[in-house]
Amino acid sequence: MKHKACFLKEVVEFLNVESGGNFIDATCGTGSHSEEIWKNLKGKGELLLMDIDDLSIKEVAHKFHDRGVYIVKGNYAKMDKFVKRIGWNKVSGILFDFGIGLHQIEDRTRGFSFKYDSPLDMRYSKQNPVRAEDVINTFKEEEIERILREFGEERFSRKIAKEIVKSRPIRRTSELVDLILRVKRRKGKIHPATKVFQALRIFVNRELENVKEGIRVAFDILKKAGRIVTVTYHSLEDRIVKDYFKGLEKEKRAVLITKKIKPSISEIQRNKNCRSAKLRVIEKL
Ligand SMILES: C[S@@+](CC[C@H](N)C(=O)[O-])C[C@H]1O[C@@H](n2cnc3c(N)ncnc32)[C@H](O)[C@@H]1O
Incomplete structure (x- = not known):
């Protein structure tokens, strides 16, 4: 399934892409934002696409193979090194579209979704030594409880952590989902496993x-x-x-260009993944 990006138009406008320059899409995913930036750049600058996940890089390498953009697989926290390597000094605009893409959630081998039965992996990068399975099967109960509480804001963190330790070894997403359903009843539209999966993913990938x-x-x-x-x-x-x-604003090093922007109702209707999206913009002084 193709990832539908949120705030496509706003991103390009706020980055001032039409004025030209060199831009980074630090989380290119399957390249919907990148495509919009590239189209609006109209040859008046350069574009660097980054992602930590092989699947994303494969997608954009295919999509952009003849468009003269730089494509780098790596952690955006180290983007300064990649920028130096391609010979750029300073950059005109940088986009972060944080979190996970639909292409990753829907990949049935990765363990990101409670909808599919797969190994408990949840790593964006294969170089990452820690998988969700390691957390679930080797961490202390208190540590698991803290991860679920801090990164998932899961109200049942203590009960779920206890049940996890009791049920080890746990190798597959379906086993984890069954165990959560033993502790937590289904209420409303949100699946009871949502927060646990979010917490593990955030922890595993040091998001x-x-x-x-x-x-x-x-x-x-x-x-x-x-x-x-x-x-x-x-x-x-x-x-x-x-x-x-x-x-940064307080130190007078940057200005906030807009207050936090939430998606319009029509954007949410078009793409329900944008429900909780928030856009922020700063400009360097
Ligand atoms: C919400 S998706 C981006 C979707 C993208 N804007 C598009 O138009 O398809 C987030 C992406 O960020 C990537 N990502 C997560 N952590 C990263 C990191 N530390 N460095 C680089 N990319 C990262 C994920 O692999 C994922 O592809």
Whole structure:
């Protein structure tokens, strides 16, 4: 299934793509935002696409093979090194569309979704030594409880952690889902396993640490009047961005270009993955 990107038009507008320059799509996924940036750039600049996941890189390598863009597989928290390597000094605009893409959720071999039975992997990068299975089967009960509480805001974290330790070894997503359903009743539209899967994915991929470091490095390599646009999907990552941007504004190193933007009703109708999306923009002074 193809990933549908949120805030396609807004991203291009806020990045000032039409004025030209060199841009980074730091989380290119299957390249919907990249495509929009590339189209609006109209040859007046350069584009670097980054992603940590082989599947994303394979998709964009195919899609952009004849378009003269740079494509790099790597962690955006290290984007300064990649930028140097391709010979850029400072950058005009950087996009972060955080979190996970539909292409990854729907990949039945990766363990990201509670809808499919697969091994408990959940890594974006195969170089990452920690899989969800390692957390589930080797971490202490208190540690698992903390992960579920901190990264999933899961109210049943203690009960679920206890049940996990009792039911080990747990190798597959279906076993984890069954165990959660023993502890937590289904209520409303949200699946009871949603928060546990989110928490494990965030922990395994060090997502919050990367968000923090990624926006800091991005600001360092930004030109004066250059912009960072972020799209976040949950309060944990949004808080990190909000606090960092506010700090920069207070120190008079950047201005907030807009208040936090939420998707319109028509955007949510078109793409329900945008329900919780929030867009933020800063410009470097
Ligand atoms: C929401 S998707 C982006 C979708 C994309 N904007 C599009 O138009 O298809 C988020 C992407 O960020 C990537 N990602 C997550 N953590 C990353 C990191 N630390 N460095 C680089 N990419 C990362 C994921 O692999 C995923 O492809």
